[in-house]
Amino acid sequence: MSTEPTKIILSEDEMPRQWYNIQADLPTPMPPPVGLDGTPIGPDALAQVFPMNLIEQEVSTERWIDIPDEVLGILKLWRPSPLYRARRLEAALGTPAKIYYKNEGVSPAGSHKPNTAVAQAWYNREFGIKYLTTETGAGQWGSALAMSCKLIGIECKVFMVRISFDQKPFRKIMMKTWGAECYPSPSMETAIGRKMLEEDPDTPGSLAIAISEAIEQAVERDDTRYALGSVLNHVMLHQTIIGLEARKQFEKIGRYPDIVIGCAGGGSNFAGISFPFICDKIHGKEVKVIATEPEACPTLTRGPYVYDSGDVAKMTPLLPMHSLGHRFIPPAIHAGGLRYHGMAPLVSHVKRIGLIEATALPQTECYEAALLFAHTEGFIPAPETSHAIAQTIREAKQAKEEGKEKVILMNWSGHGLMDLQGYDAYMSGKISDYALPEEMLQRSLASLEGHPEPPGL
């Protein structure tokens, strides 16, 4: 028997006490957010939406930012998360590759999302905020924020993309169990929701619509702010605890990954696992970093790098990012968390400057990969996570062909226990693939007309 354990564990004392801010290390700076006229947006313009302490983090270029003690204390309810060696998966693939996965499914909400939810709830409460509004796709983020608000002691209201609201009935009970209110989006609660329902009463909804609804309610009240589960710089920052832990865990076993893989919807779990390794790469280390998205929502692989709005009603500033257009409504794939038209500016930027690669995978390949994972490693992955697994399997097969002992690290962003209908549909042969037609993409990109262009490199 090998002496390397199945799970590489850190003690609570070994937990990172600071988040890593990649903005300090970018070889070329990221363009600023701008208004519709192309003028850079200052922190004050965001003050109605976010508390000032988080806005400061959003624009900070400090390399290390302290994790508050109370936040750290709550994160210890499930962190540090284990780094697994997937030996049984390796054996099933007959690959010489060594596959490691960081299990973020161990949190009470079942995904990586609470890493930033707890922090955001804490900074809002410190700033005197009593209510947080938010949107959620698959429900991973909404339930993470519901839990975090309860643990921190403020109120939470969630707008959930309608297709997921219907597909995942248990997610709303979960949010209610943690004391939050949850509405299907578009809803009759907001002006933008009513407008979208008028245009198309049968719309499956989108994250962009739900964001508009949540922001609309946040700006109406002084004691209310909005929380976003991905995309923004401070969200990427809070998620770096994943990669920082993983890096320490690899140190413990005297290894370093050749390949780092994360699925990418808004970009947060991908940034979380990869940014600390990209930091090493910037400083000369050799490591291949891959963001994996669904063919049905190919933001990084087919969306241009543009200035676009984060939401459908253009309530957010224009962000420099890969985007399919803010009016893009993705097909109703089961990986609800990957159904976002844009991509975190920081993730888009590191893609643009060549620090990462991106791939787009069909849904059926991902479910097949998820089943193989469940049959070998036991844990049932979330549909989002299955994209990282499928890419990992591709790389492991490649390593087998090349006869190379590659070390692969993937972020296992969450479990699929709340997403079992998708598995049922797949096993019943009811899931087909959906590659975005070029014509649909062009129609959606038309919504970018009139936006300023990001500066060249």
Place this chain on the structure above:
Amino acid sequence: MSTEPTKIILSEDEMPRQWYNIQADLPTPMPPPVGLDGTPIGPDALAQVFPMNLIEQEVSTERWIDIPDEVLGILKLWRPSPLYRARRLEAALGTPAKIYYKNEGVSPAGSHKPNTAVAQAWYNREFGIKYLTTETGAGQWGSALAMSCKLIGIECKVFMVRISFDQKPFRKIMMKTWGAECYPSPSMETAIGRKMLEEDPDTPGSLAIAISEAIEQAVERDDTRYALGSVLNHVMLHQTIIGLEARKQFEKIGRYPDIVIGCAGGGSNFAGISFPFICDKIHGKEVKVIATEPEACPTLTRGPYVYDSGDVAKMTPLLPMHSLGHRFIPPAIHAGGLRYHGMAPLVSHVKRIGLIEATALPQTECYEAALLFAHTEGFIPAPETSHAIAQTIREAKQAKEEGKEKVILMNWSGHGLMDLQGYDAYMSGKISDYALPEEMLQRSLASLEGHPEPPGL
């Protein structure tokens, strides 16, 4: 800040390599299983139902039994499980008690059940068995066995109590995801199932009926055996890894529990957490051990100690145990795993000889306790687990009244992410309490007529 961590962790090297068999330490021996005529049943009589290697464990009085390497390897996918200090719950209660919980929800199936499922699948495969049949209540056991059979490489067929089959649709997808077949019980697949459906087409089913169906199918084929998720001695044995780990974890922090609490349905998670501590108690240590059951199915608190059958069709031998009668059909409470008419003979025996106490709690108190737990510690407990939490809260309040710094250990047997409908019903005011009427109990106990009586102490 305290130096004691939130989670007390063992390394994989520190995992117990042997199970603890309490039969070696019982101050008075347990009566044997008997036939309807009162004659003790020998191992051979069970050979059609279980493989001989497990039957040997069932009757063994060896104190320590080696855990096979392959079983240990699979258990390491989630074990050792963390021992948590529930500081936030303590604070909410304002108690001087120190509350610890052993989190068995970290397994891929979400409960303690895989501890024995993996072992049983392994012993069956070693014996040449290709198919396992079983019953399941809430679905915790069925999904644990489905996963374990897949990991070990044999087939699995599950009869699921109809009320749970309907209440918990995701559990059957989970079993299917791990490759098992799942039928609602009573089903048309077996003679006893067809008979029960004829008597009452609307029956919610019971574990006793589902067991009969699974055994009926197991005895029909040479390459098929039956697996039981609780009640039997070898199941209690496999679960002792919980308490053995917990005892080591307490050693690490230099404490020992004053009170050990587990919920009890068939008895396996209770035995798992408590038997190693009862061993200490037999050898002079002072520790209070409490088994907690629902008022709606008060086996230990109101069922007499008798010889009764484990299933409704009397296919099992008569076991010496506390029982409400094998024809007892418990009300449809949400804690499906606690809806069993009998209680493990070993748990019944340690109750009878005064080594443990038992309490019966109303469902609403348990849901209230579960919500307080989720609001303070984050994790949402299974309805079964909520009984252990409610009893823990009673003890912590008692400690507060007495001003005593009691150390309380509870087994957090599983998470409730697959049981959220019960939470929804509770939060919507749709759950009421149900104390078993004396008249109903007497009617059910009539099914014991003609059974021999267990010998006196």
